[in-house]
Amino acid sequence: MPREKQRTPELRDRVLHAAVAMLADEGLAGFTTRKVAHGASTSIPAVYELFGDKAGLVREILFxxxxxxxxxxxxxxxxxxxxxxxxxxxxxxxxxxxxxxxxxxxxxxxxxxxxxxxxxxxxxxxxxxxxxxxxxxxxxxxxxxxxxxxxxxxxxxxxxxxxxxxxxxxxxxxxxxxxxxxxxxxxxxxxxxxxxxxxxxxxxxxxxxxxxxxxxxxxxxxx
Known part of the structure; x- marks a missing residue:
């Protein structure tokens, strides 16, 4: 049975806000996809499913x-x-x-x-x-x-x-x-x-x- 898609607007917003908050708290040096996923209470694959890759996440942070x-x-x-x-x-x-x-x-x-x-x-x-x-x-x-x-x-x-x-x-x-x-x-x-x-x-x-x-x-x- 195929895995359920996790591209929900609520999860996307949660990941994005977690990423922005992490940048503010830890700076660029501490910014990783793993930490963002943890801060949003989700998985790394879910983050990639939502944003494609780290570059896609950074692009959404910019937006x-x-x-x-x-x-x-x-x-x-x-x-x-x-x-x-x-x-x-x-x-x-x-x-x-x-x-x-x-x-x-x-x-x-x-x-x-x-x-x-x-x-x-x-x-x-x-x-x-x-x-x-x-x-x-x-x-x-x-x-x-x-x-x-x-x-x-x-x-x-x-x-x-x-x-x-x-x-x-x-x-x-x-x-x-x-x-x-x-x-x-x-x-x-x-x-x-x-x-x-x-x-x-x-x-x-x-x-x-x-x-x-x-x-x-x-x-x-x-x-």
Missing amino acids: EGFRRLHAQLSRIEATDDPRADLDRLIDGFRAYVRANPVLAHVMFGRPFADFDPGEQDAAAQASLNSQFVRCVARCVDAGVIAGDPLDIAHILLAFAQGLLAQETAGWLGSTEESRDRRWTIAFDALLAGLRPASSEIRPASAGLRPASSEIGPAPARLS
Whole structure:
């Protein structure tokens, strides 16, 4: 008699949540299919039946990470100040990565050697890109900045990821105040360079709000 198929939506969700939780608790070094199966109270063959192989599981973790990020950023309500909304969107992205550093590393760093990103994986980031493009387009329409919204959105995300890499490594400052200040200075300078020629420079004090979550104390670096 053939073995009963175990591809139930409930088991799939349980395995996926166990995998994300394991990444957060043990990091990349402790991530194995065996441990994920144990954490989900199932078997390794069941995990493979659901996801194909470890690469398939990692791909679904990546998708789950972008789903969670999209949901978090979607809770940011638009106001009549598009520049303030853009600040809040960047702040929300920063807070998510700081709260989920290992998951974010899977999403943006692709650290697994046996995972070969494809078109599907690039599409997973499309929802994030579209959120930034819409917000940037409102700034362009309001005359706050000038340029192609898609180009600017890509630049902002790349810029934010670079700052986050420095921040998570402890190189952006030894205090929360200094890290917040450098985020504000960086994005004020970047967006000031994108202003229409007739625009006045925006005061630095109106920049990004402090991030709402922390990944832990940073090592002593520059203050």
